[in-house]
Amino acid sequence: MKVTFAHMGNLYITVRALLEDLGAEVVVPPMPSKRTLSIGSRHSPEFACLPLKVNIGNYIEAMELGADTIAMAGGVGPCRFGLYGEVQKEILTALGYKFEMIIVEPPQGRLRHVLQQVGRLVGRNPVGRYVRAARLAWAKMTAVDELERLAQAARPFEGHRGAATAALASALELVDDAGSPARVKRALEEGREVLRAAREPGGGNSDPPRIGIVGEVYVVLEPFVNCEVERRLGEMGVLVERSIYIGDWVREHLLKDVLRLRKGRRPYELAKPYLCHFVGGHGVETVGSTVEYARQRFDGVIQLAPFTCMPEIVAQDVLPAVSRDLGIPVMTLVFDEHSSDAGVITRLEAFVDMVERSRRRRASRG
Amino acid sequence: MVEMAGMAGMAGMARKAYLGVDVGSVSTNLVVLDERGDVLESLYLRTRGDPIAVIQEGMRTLAQAASGLEMAGVGTTGSGRRLAGVILGADCVKNEITAHAVASARVVPDVRTVIEIGGQDSKIIILRDGAVLDFAMNTVCAAGTGSFLDQQAGRLGVPIERFGELALMSTTPVRIAGRCAVFAESDMIHKQQMGHRIEDIVAGLCEALVRNYLNNVGKGKDIRPPVVFQGGVAANAGMRAAFEKALATPIAVPEHYNVMGAIGAALLAAEQVDRRGGGASRFRGFQALDMDYAASSFECKGCPNLCEVVNIKMGHEVIARWGSRCGKWDSF
Structure with missing residues (x-):
């Protein structure tokens, strides 16, 4: 049995570690490319959102490399993603692929189903082994989040264009190769060093503008589908933060109910004056995080959404009120398989210009 | 002295x-x-x-x-x-x-809304005290841009320069479906076949395109006067009148409206x-x-992204290169 799964940013590092440590043979799909997207779009319903299309492309490319089992996350609530596992199974079966699909639904308070599904993927294991694998995966996930944050912090000050991105790639590789939590720790230390070295002392604007990225988790985390907004903004000299990192997402979706973690509740409280209903996906988090960024005096917020994403459309309609009340500029970028880099770059440049010109005016007024 | x-x-x-x-x-x-x-x-x-x-x-x-x-x-x-x-x-x-x-803030210093409609794109820019506060560009639809108006004028046999004045002659503009450029066209053909006068159809088209613009590009934007209308389409008096009607405010078209960019x-x-x-x-x-400039492109086969990389040459010298996602061709 060769297990594969869909890409979402650097999530593969964590998932590979977990499954391999539990004894599964893993095929990581090639990083999403134009080929992935065109295969996926060809076999997906036109009106499905982008994640489904890229997922399908990932699975097909992984099966070309010998994968025969697909692990997929389920979901609940109004977002269509919860249904995608089943839809993808039907699409791939109709195309004649032979595979097994294992859909891991969110626990909703019961861990038994999750463990059963994971057991189907990796076979029977003693409890101790699960604990060990979970610790390794957790260590990698936390390391990846930290390295991504360091790269965002380094980009506006990098010595030459692309230095921070290259440093991040090499640091992630070290983490991906580490075989134990202790080695992950060492890889992380080395990664911190590499990313520090990418910064040029005194380079860049000493007080760069800050922009927060909010929106639907998949397009926020997957640079291939969002035309690399994070890197592009960083290279324009902007300090970027995201409302979602993989660790948060896992805590929120896989562990929160089981372990009763309440950390993720803050965006819900902040969103309340504007949106007090669960609208599925990350709609409420988008609004709440925008309020949070405004309070932290960020210079702007960019919302990312896949075309036809209902939760984000609800959020988008609410955001102008947030923007007006709290005086924070907000721009929405919508992505589908027709998105072009040129259109995204023009809008990003215009947004950054707007932010910088208003900072200059404020500064000159004293 | x-x-x-x-x-x-x-x-x-x-x-x-x-x-x-x-x-x-x-x-x-x-x-x-x-x-x-x-x-x-x-x-x-x-x-x-x-x-x-x-x-x-x-x-x-x-x-x-x-x-x-x-x-x-x-x-x-x-x-x-x-x-x-x-x-x-x-x-x-x-x-x-x-x-x-x-450019707009230079010509009309107290401008608070800029409507810009060019050949293939349209934008709205919201300014306050001379600084941009918010903006949007058309994403999925080019209805209402210069190219579409050009094409419709051609189809109706009206020179594009006369399109606007013809619209102003209308007394009862017909309602044209403006959500999609293709459907707008078939609706116009339908209205012609029903026997409506051409000036009423042209005026109706302007109103439909303004509705389309305000619902798509202008959606959620805080449009306040003074409003400046620029870009090639601002030459069209019919579009300007339709904007004035829809927004219930006078619209200024600057002298150099078509070269504001x-x-x-x-x-x-x-x-x-x-x-x-x-x-x-x-x-x-x-x-x-007067040098010889040439642009050429090739497909990079380094990864499955197959980026189209563009080379700009001045004489025999490559002076710029762009188009790769990873940036590996950007330096030379």
């Missing part, structure tokens, strides 16, 4: 001027501004899919008019801004939103040169434009 001496001193020194170039999908516009920001020369040319040739043509025309002027700064904007920036040696390469906003680029170049503390412009000069 003192003044005479000053004049004599001036004669030896060329007057400073700023060049702005806006390379769009449909038109390429060039302007020369004096130091006060007033327009000395302006050119509106069709891009015809060959931006390099049209820039060269425009620069040849300007060379004569600009003799005796010293180009102190050059700015480019529009979808071809990078290409134009490389060929001309620009001091400032800026997106068209910023350029249009800067280029004016903005020139103003931004002046600002840039000023910020870096003067110094010579990077402008290659008018003569350099």
